[in-house]
Amino acid sequence: MRKILLIEDNTEIRENTAEILELAGYSVVTAPHGKAGVDLALKELPDLIICDIMMPELDGYGVLHILLRKPGTAAIPFIFLTAKTEKSDIRKGMTLGADDYLTKPFDDTELLNAVEARLKKRDMQEKHYAATAEGLDHFLDDARHILNLKDLARDKKTKSFKKKAIVYSEGDTPMYVYFVKSGNIKGFKGHPDGKELITALYGPNDFVGFESILENVSYADSAVALQDAEVVMIPRTDFLTLIQSQADVSTSFIRLLCKKVADREKQLVTLAYNSVRQRTAEALIKSGALKDARSTITISREDLAKMVGTAAESVIRVLADFKDEGILETEGGKIRILSPEKLDKVVRWNVAR
Numbered sequence: 001m002r003k004i005l006l007i008e009d010n011t012e013i014r015e016n017t018a019e020i021l022e023l024a025g026y027s028v029v030t031a032p033h034g035k036a037g038v039d040l041a042l043k044e045l046p047d048l049i050i051c052d053i054m055m056p057e058l059d060g061y062g063v064l065h066i067l068l069r070k071p072g073t074a075a076i077p078f079i080f081l082t083a084k085t086e087k088s089d090i091r092k093g094m095t096l097g098a099d100d101y102l103t104k105p106f107d108d109t110e111l112l113n114a115v116e117a118r119l120k121k122r123d124m125q126e127k128h129y130a131a132t133a134e135g136l137d138h139f140l141d142d143a144r145h146i147l148n149l150k151d152l153a154r155d156k157k158t159k160s161f162k163k164k165a166i167v168y169s170e171g172d173t174p175m176y177v178y179f180v181k182s183g184n185i186k187g188f189k190g191h192p193d194g195k196e197l198i199t200a201l202y203g204p205n206d207f208v209g210f211e212s213i214l215e216n217v218s219y220a221d222s223a224v225a226l227q228d229a230e231v232v233m234i235p236r237t238d239f240l241t242l243i244q245s246q247a248d249v250s251t252s253f254i255r256l257l258c259k260k261v262a263d264r265e266k267q268l269v270t271l272a273y274n275s276v277r278q279r280t281a282e283a284l285i286k287s288g289a290l291k292d293a294r295s296t297i298t299i300s301r302e303d304l305a306k307m308v309g310t311a312a313e314s315v316i317r318v319l320a321d322f323k324d325e326g327i328l329e330t331e332g333g334k335i336r337i338l339s340p341e342k343l344d345k346v347v348r349w350n351v352a353r
Contacts, residue, residue, distance in 0.1 A: 002119060003027045005046040007037030007063060008081065009055045013104070017050070017081075020108050021115070034058025038066050041073050048118055050102075053082040061096060068097050077118040081106075132205050133181045133232065139253065143242060152241060156234045161185075167223035167231065168209060174219055176233040178208040183229025188306060189221040198306035201226075201286050207257055213239055227298070276310050280318040281346035283307040284328070284337065296334040322346075 004026050008014035018028045031037035035058045053060035067073040079100040100114050144152045187200040199221045202208050212219050242253045287299045305312040322328045327342045
């Protein structure tokens with residue numbers, strides 16, 4: 001049962017409000033003034049706080065100020081309850097960090113709707129959605145309800161891309177964010193001399209192409225299916241709504257994106273500082289997601305070289321060294337990793353023992 005702390009100096013309002021909340025199935029603790037409210041908040045750690053503003057000893061602004069600076073209560077949703085209706089008072093409360101603002105007199109529906117909305121938003125912020133197609137659907141369902149946008153992401157569609165099919169091209173205006181349900185996609189950047197550099201490999205549960213939308217620029221690279229792939233396409237407008245909406249929603253969505261951002265940053269550091277040997281080992285580890293049922297990696301030497309950022313001949317020489325050291329074996333153009341531990345050691349120390 002959810003626990004609500006109600007801080008209100010008017011006895012009649014306090015008792016009536018508590019009764020409404022209890023009838024709705026909430027557990028309610030009450031305090032007659034601000035100081036008692038702070039003590040109860042620290043002791044009870046309620047799921048939500050409803051607090052009057054104008055009270056003796058310590059007003060609602062003071063209560064919120066104190067509780068926001070206590071680790072145990074800082075994240076508790078806070079609703080101001082007051083007869084004040086001037087915009088300056090509302091602005092002050094929201095600026096201090098209140099989550100909502102109810103003015104007296106209020107009816108039962110207004111109160112319960114505000115409480116339910118705040119509790120659902122907190123649940124969403126604390127919820128960790130799985131980085132899967134099902135997790136994405138669950139997140140979008142919750143976001144539609146909280147943002148009261150029934151059509152949010154209703155236009156998202158799933159599209160199949162055959163091997164070597166272009167998902168998007170460098171210089172295109174980004175209209176979608178892509179979520180890989182199955183298969184693999186490579187991001188690559190072209191060069192005037194005809195060479196390509198693979199900027200990323202995307203596998204199931206990865207988001208593709210969102211950086212350009214965030215920066216409001218054209219795609220800086222191209223994306224093509226390495227093998228048959230199934231991709232969820234989220235319209236640009238819906239993506240921006242999720243990112244720029246209420247903090248509870250955007251925080252949850254950003255968690256789904258963060259893994260790939262961290263991977264891209266690590267890739268750039270690797271490209272800048274690691275040797276060809278280390279970068280080849282790193283590329284082989286990343287390419288492990290592309291292995292087939294026989295555990296062989298199905299990436300060409302050319303694509304591997306584009307990931308490493310060097311000539312194919314250099315990668316071929318490193319692969320020959322790895323084969324001599326018993327780290328891998330080749331089979332008809334495919335690669336089988338025999339010692340992932342040694343490969344990892346190459347990445348970390350540039351030494352295989």
